[in-house]
Amino acid sequence: MNFVEELRWRGLLHDIMPGTEEELAKGMASGYIGFDPTADSLHVGSLLQIMTLVRFQQAGHKPFALVGGATGMVGDPSGKSQERNLLSEEILNHNLNGIQKQLERFLDFDCGANSAEIVNNYDWFKSFTFLDFIRDVGKHITVNYMMAKDSVKKRLESEVGMSFTEFSYQLVQGYDFYYLWKHKNCVLQMGGSDQWGNIVTGTEFIRRKDGGQAFALTSPLIKKSDGTKFGKTEGGNVWLDPKKTSPYQFYQFWLNSSDDDAANYIKIFTFLNEDEINKIIAEHAAAPHLRVLQKALAKDITERVHGFDALETALKTTDFLFGNGSLEFLNSLDDEGVLQVFEGITQFEISKEEFSAGYDVLTLLADKTAVFPSKGEAKKMIVGGGVSVNREKVPAPEKVFMTSDLINEKFLVVQKGKKNYFLVIVK
The missing domain is CATH 3.10.290.10 (RNA-binding S4 domain)
Known part of the structure; x- marks a missing residue:
């Protein structure tokens, strides 16, 4: 099963540019996904794109994770109802360091030709003057083309409007794709479906500027079966940083999934194959009260994100709070560990x-x-x-x-x- 087929059966293919599958079938290809440094940690909403990069690498291709040191200074209007606050350079650098460390836990950076790489678009934008940008980039994409994008149209039709800063975002992201195509041989950009307009602007810029060819694919935005936003709890975002969301809370987030959501999530967020997943779903259907599906999902993701020891603590914490766990478990923890067990409890x-x-x-x-x-x-x-x-x-x-x-x-x-x-x- 190739990379695109893998995404398709898992329900992770939303849009794909014609010719993409054929390009990837030629052999090892390089592709990238961008990550937004609005915080010093990624959250479970970012996990889908991280997993996509990992699957891309497992299929024999070379993944690039782009952290947006430059685009983070601008702000992506896609899916946003109003312009967000711009970050200071100090905060941005702090966020970038945190995100880079998290990405390094998932991707393989030492596996030969298709070793992963992390790039920061600030590296190629820091010496790019405004006049150079509007001359070398702006002249290749018409205002008409940019205005036709949904992310632009929706904001222009709203009372809030759109600043020139945000309007220029798709050019900045388009140039990212061009730079990686030109200097890193990246032929594919991936992302969430809300990024489709920005991604194809990059392919169009590559075509118009150098007559080159590049490709795009996106995955659907994940929602809960009841229509509410995925990755949120009453306490806010579910983060990948254990200091922001403890491994116990992280485990509980997945454990508390509905049956329909868990059956969807186990395809999206684990590397279990189709037969293994179908077996777990059938076992769950035979005795839903045992929550076999949710437990398999929560254990797999918690161990991947936080490691085996953190999973063991999460399981013991769950047993202590909701089962018959003994006091010996708490006695084995230091003060910080005890406080983590009771985080969110009065x-x-x-x-x-x-x-x-x-x-x-x-x-x-x-x-x-x-x-x-x-x-x-x-x-x-x-x-x-x-x-x-x-x-x-x-x-x-x-x-x-x-x-x-x-x-x-x-x-x-x-x-x-x-x-x-x-x-x-x-x-």
């Missing part, structure tokens, strides 16, 4: 000096924290056996907690009912 702080004399459970849970709105409600639930601290049922409302009860001499884990967790931090 936390309360008490000074060590206050806690040194001990607290009876009713005062602790109703007065010093807000686990319960009153001592009466706390007492009622404790008597009913519905409150646990550090994985043990609170035996009676008179129970007193001392510093010796603290995990890492710092934490108490309070469980109210089956699924409501709270973290008390003593410091």
